[in-house]
Amino acid sequence: MKNAIFYQLKLSTWTKYICLFAPLIFIAGLILAATLFAQQQTSPPPLTIERVRDNIYLIRGGSGANCYFIAGQKSNLLVDAKMTPDSFQEMLAEIQKISAKPLGLIILTHSDGDHVNGLRGLSQKVRLLAHRKTYEEMLPAVEQTPELKDILPSETYEDILVLEFEGTRLELKNFGPAHTSGDTIIFIPVSQVAITGDLMFYGRDPLIHKHKNGTFFGYLKTLQAMLDYRPEIEIFLSGHAEPVGRQEVAGLLDSLKEKEARVRQMIEQGRTLDEIKSAFGVPTPPPGSPVRRPPLVEIIYQEITEKK
């Protein structure tokens, strides 16, 4: 009996220890998992360079969007600038391994941070070219933080700019607001390649920045203009998708038009925005939840109803 009581006492002490430490072990596990997750999030994928066609190269990885460079005889032309100074500098070092020439010109496809913020790592004066609206969209951030002034484009253009880059003719075009208000498509006719910034999303909805005056109908117009360009473009390069061909661009355009037609039809049937969103499987956030970027269906709805 005595032994049984002793055993009971012992067991209850162990139970106490387990009750005390189990939550602590659980919390420590959570902290460890969160730290590992954060590390995974903060260490960007490795930077790699791949030749696309002729002297045009794709730079994947690092922090920020895909960038591109065109290797010239005397200098290199860079398109977009990654998101952090570290990734930007690492990118310049990797480019040097392929084409050990000075950086002659940088073209920014638009003003988003994942395409321009790496410019803080720029240590020399370089010609920096972008659409006028991209300059305007970058200006408020620079005015708030004067040390960012060197990331502002040094040259801007309006609708079209024809550029001779060491014998290669480039055409920079803006077809009006689409992803943002200052998107530049760089056409390289001799190679039948276009660098399109964030005009090409594949396998997911395109992003349209309403806060930068981007528009859905402008996005459609720009995709069509990319297809209509002559000589025919064969390879379309972009910030967040793999290189694609005409079929993929046409497929994206068709799927967007189809979405527009469905939204338009539901509006005509008198369906509300919430009903349309739920028909597309877009969840309605609970009241009071933080304001998020409107989903594409909502942007289409707004633009159709605004036009009426």
Ligand SMILES: [Zn+2]
């Ligand atoms: Zn973007």
